[in-house]
Amino acid sequence: xxxxxxxxxxxxxxxxxxxxxxxxxxxxxxxxxxxxxxxxxxxxxxxxxxxxxxxxxxxxxxxxxxxxxxxxxxxxxxxxxxxxxxxxxxxxxxxxxxxxxxxxxxxxxxxxxxxxxxxxxxxxxxxxxxxxxxxxxxxxxxxxxxxxxxxxxxxxxxxxxxxxxxxxxxxxxxxxxxxxxxxxxxxxxxxxxxxxxxxxxxx
Amino acid sequence: xxxxxxxxxxxxxxxxxxxxxxxxxxxxxxxxxxxxxxxxxxxxxxxxxxxxxxxxxxxxxxxxxxxxxxxxxxxxxxxxxxxxxxxxxxxxxxxxxxxxxxxxxxxxxxxxxxxxxxxxxxxxxxxxxxxxxxxxxxxxxxxxxxxxxxxxxxxxxxxxxxxxxxxxxxxxxxxxxxxxxxxxxxxxxxxxxxxxxxxxxxx
Numbered sequence: 001x002x003x004x005x006x007x008x009x010x011x012x013x014x015x016x017x018x019x020x021x022x023x024x025x026x027x028x029x030x031x032x033x034x035x036x037x038x039x040x041x042x043x044x045x046x047x048x049x050x051x052x053x054x055x056x057x058x059x060x061x062x063x064x065x066x067x068x069x070x071x072x073x074x075x076x077x078x079x080x081x082x083x084x085x086x087x088x089x090x091x092x093x094x095x096x097x098x099x100x101x102x103x104x105x106x107x108x109x110x111x112x113x114x115x116x117x118x119x120x121x122x123x124x125x126x127x128x129x130x131x132x133x134x135x136x137x138x139x140x141x142x143x144x145x146x147x148x149x150x151x152x153x154x155x156x157x158x159x160x161x162x163x164x165x166x167x168x169x170x171x172x173x174x175x176x177x178x179x180x181x182x183x184x185x186x187x188x189x190x191x192x193x194x195x196x197x198x199x200x201x202x203x
Numbered sequence: 204x205x206x207x208x209x210x211x212x213x214x215x216x217x218x219x220x221x222x223x224x225x226x227x228x229x230x231x232x233x234x235x236x237x238x239x240x241x242x243x244x245x246x247x248x249x250x251x252x253x254x255x256x257x258x259x260x261x262x263x264x265x266x267x268x269x270x271x272x273x274x275x276x277x278x279x280x281x282x283x284x285x286x287x288x289x290x291x292x293x294x295x296x297x298x299x300x301x302x303x304x305x306x307x308x309x310x311x312x313x314x315x316x317x318x319x320x321x322x323x324x325x326x327x328x329x330x331x332x333x334x335x336x337x338x339x340x341x342x343x344x345x346x347x348x349x350x351x352x353x354x355x356x357x358x359x360x361x362x363x364x365x366x367x368x369x370x371x372x373x374x375x376x377x378x379x380x381x382x383x384x385x386x387x388x389x390x391x392x393x394x395x396x397x398x399x400x401x402x403x404x405x406x
Contacts, residue, residue: 108371109315118373125372153364157387160367161359168311168366169328169359170321184360188391 231304
């Protein structure tokens with residue numbers, strides 16, 4: 001079930017917006033280890049008891065931040081070419097992962113600590129990869145890709161190097177990587193690497 | 204500087220081996236949150252004071268486990284083809300990330316918690332990617348790849364989907380992924396996706 005949407009003017013929705021904004025601000029300033037229910041309540045100007053009753057713990061707060069991102073109006077890029085779409089997507093990912101304060105990076109790190117944040121982070125990724133399948137459908141429609149291309153594998157191949165370098169290897173951002181990873185995936189995809197069944201002559 | 208190698212018979216080396224084995228056992232059974240200096244000392248049969256003096260804290264223990272893995276005799280696969288080598292490498296990664304008890308996964312998770320473990324994890328990855336450059340050199344030597352292929356980018360493209368799915372997306376292991384990600388990277392590499400400068404006609 002998706003959480004209630006913010007309704008401007010609704011008291012519950014306004015409280016949620018204040019609390020989630022406070023979570024983002026605290027997370028950006030202090031990271032996961034500095035995030036407390038008390039600091040969030042104080043910053044939001046909301047009673048502590050309300051925060052505990054509705055979100056239970058820090059994991060619940062982080063999960064709700066991620067769920068709030070999940071019902072937004074985000075749409076995948078639509079540049080007119082597969083390679084352009086994947087490059088634009090990768091630039092968005094690189095920008096998000098290197099933004100200051102490091103909210104997205106902190107939420108990913110938190111998903112290793114809190115089961116609730118983990119489940120919410122995975123819901124968010126699942127939602128984004130499903131939305132991005134339109135990139136692959138449109139490329140098939142334009143004749144750029146074989147009809148039975150596996151959208152998920154292609155999207156993961158295109159985006160995984162960004163996450164690998166910035167989240168796991170934690171190397172400084174490589175300004176050329178978003179375009180390079182997009183070009184690599186597009187070259188492999190055009191050669192049928194993600195087609196089902198695999199290209200003739202291949203095992 | 205690399206840590207001292209284990210010398211069978213040396214008292215210091217024996218203590219280190221006992222303590223690191225105890226860290227692995229505790230980590231496998233209890234995960235990072237259950238890992239304590241006291242439990243490691245008790246399990247290893249070593250004085251607590253010795254463990255504190257030599258490793259300082261849990262992060263120091265984890266960093267030493269990772270450094271111990273770093274000076275081992277691991278060599279990259281050598282199957283006679285680029286695709287075969289990358290597939291064998293990916294199978295090793297998938298096996299390590301899905302092993303029970305989940306030592307490697309726990310060490311990666313710990314790298315989000317402890318700066319010492321983070322630095323040691325990155326040293327280990329750096330070492331492994333450097334060793335794996337021989338896969339690319341040999342493929343160039345066999346004429347499978349253009350001479351100026353960027354080994355690091357190719358290796359990351361080949362291996363990143365495994366880490367992305369198992370460590371970040373945390374999907375169940377896909378038995379076909381090691382071969383598929385290897386084949387995808389090999390197809391792109393053969394088409395010059397990792398060649399420097401990029402293939403003619405490309406921007």
